[in-house]
Amino acid sequence: MDLRNQSAVVTGGASGMGAVTASALAARGARVAVLDINQTAAQDKADEFGGVGIACDVADAESAASAVERVVAEIGPPRVVVNCAGIALAGRIIGRDGPHDLGQYQKVINVNLIGTFNVLRLTAATMSELDLIGDSGGRGVIINTASVAAYDGQIGQAAYSSSKGGVVALTLPAARELARFGIRVMTIAPGLIKTPMLSGLPKEVQESLADQVPFPPRLGEPEEYASLVEHIIDNEMLNGEVIRLDGAIRMQPK
Ligand SMILES: NC(=O)c1ccc[n+]([C@@H]2O[C@H](COP(=O)([O-])OP(=O)(O)OC[C@H]3O[C@@H](n4cnc5c(N)ncnc54)[C@H](O)[C@@H]3O)[C@@H](O)[C@H]2O)c1
Numbered sequence: 001m002d003l004r005n006q007s008a009v010v011t012g013g014a015s016g017m018g019a020v021t022a023s024a025l026a027a028r029g030a031r032v033a034v035l036d037i038n039q040t041a042a043q044d045k046a047d048e049f050g051g052v053g054i055a056c057d058v059a060d061a062e063s064a065a066s067a068v069e070r071v072v073a074e075i076g077p078p079r080v081v082v083n084c085a086g087i088a089l090a091g092r093i094i095g096r097d098g099p100h101d102l103g104q105y106q107k108v109i110n111v112n113l114i115g116t117f118n119v120l121r122l123t124a125a126t127m128s129e130l131d132l133i134g135d136s137g138g139r140g141v142i143i144n145t146a147s148v149a150a151y152d153g154q155i156g157q158a159a160y161s162s163s164k165g166g167v168v169a170l171t172l173p174a175a176r177e178l179a180r181f182g183i184r185v186m187t188i189a190p191g192l193i194k195t196p197m198l199s200g201l202p203k204e205v206q207e208s209l210a211d212q213v214p215f216p217p218r219l220g221e222p223e224e225y226a227s228l229v230e231h232i233i234d235n236e237m238l239n240g241e242v243i244r245l246d247g248a249i250r251m252q253p254k
Contacts, residue, residue: 001134001141001233004029007075009068011058011085011119014041016195017145018084020222021229025082026051028230031075035067035119036085058085058115068122077126079133079140082229083116086145086163088197090156105159112163113170116144120174120185128181136236138182143232144171146189148244152251164189168242175240184239186232191246193220213247220245 008025012018013034026032026049035056036042043053052074056067071078089108093100120142127140146167153161167187175185192198192209198219199206210219228245232238 006030006079007077008032008080009035009071009078009123010082011035013084014038014045016197017193017222017225019045021082021226023049024226024230025080033071033075058119059110061118064118064122068126072126077130078123080233081123081142083119083144085115086112088160091159092156093158100158108159108163113166116167117170124178124183127183132182134236138184138236141184141233143229144187146187146242148189148191148246148249148251150189154251155254171242172240186238187242188225188228189242189244190225191220191249193222193225195222213249216247
C-alpha cells in the first residue's frame with residue numbers, strides 16, 4: 001500500500017514496538033497518530049515525525065472514542081491501525097498471599113483484550129467509510145498484537161495469557177466480518193522482544209531468556225516487529241491469521 005498521506009493509528013505508540021512502528025509508518029509518508037495512556041510520551045514521539053500525539057486509555061470507551069474522533073478530524077479515518085497498547089502483570093493463581101487478585105486479572109483483560117477490541121471496533125467503523133483502494137479494492141488493515149504467551153503461557157501468566165489468547169481468537173471472526181468492507185485483520189504474536197517491557201528485567205534474566213530462543217539465539221528487535229507490520233500492510237493475501245515472531249521459541253512452564 002502506498003502510505004503517503006494515508007492516516008495511520010498506533011496504540012501504545014509511545015514506547016517499544018509501537019513507537020518503532022509509528023516511526024516506520026511515518027517514514028513511508030503516512031500521517032501517524034500515536035495513541036497512548038502516557039500523554040507526554042505520545043506527544044514527544046509524534047513530534048519526532050510531525051504526527052499527532054493523543055492521550056488515550058484504550059480500555060475506556062469514552063477515552064478511545066474521543067481519541068478516534070480526533071484522529072478522523074486531524075488526519076482522516078485510518079487506513080492502518082496497529083494495536084500495540086498492552087501491559088504485562090505476572091501473578092500466580094494461588095500466590096503467597098492467597099488467590100490471584102481478581103482486580104489485577106480484570107485489569108490485564110481490560111487493557112490487552114478489551115482495549116484491542118475497543119480500538120478495533122471504533123476504527124473499523126470509520127475505516128468502512130473510506131474509498132476502496134489497491135489491486136483488490138480494499139479499505140485498510142487492522143493489526144493486533146498478541147504474544148506467544150497465548151499458546152505457551154508460563155506459570156504466573158494466567159491473566160496475560162488469557163488476554164492474549166482472546167486477541168488470537170478475535171482475529172478470524174473479525175477478519176470474516178469485516179471482509180465485506182474490504183478491511184483485513186491480522187495479529188502478530190511476538191516472542192521475546194527488546195523493549196522497555198522486557199528491559200526492566202535483570203540482565204541475567206534477559207540473557208537466560210535469549211538463550212531459550214532456538215535461532216537466532218537473541219531477543220527480537222522492535223524493528224523486526226515493525227518490518228512485519230509493513231509486510232502485512234503490503235501483502236493483501238494476509239488476512240485472518242496470527243503470525244508468531246519468535247525465533248521458534250516455545251516457552252517452558254517456568
Ligand atoms: N516485549 C515483548 O517481549 C512482548 C512480547 C509479546 C507481546 N508483547 C506485546 O506487545 C505490545 C507492545 O509491547 P512493548 O514490549 O512494546 O511494551 P511497552 O511497555 O514498551 O509499550 C506499551 C505501551 O502501551 C502503553 N499503554 C499501556 N496501557 C495502555 C492503555 N490502557 N491505553 C493506551 N496505552 C497504553 C504504554 O504507555 C506503553 O507506551 C504489548 O501488547 C505487549 O503485551 C510484547
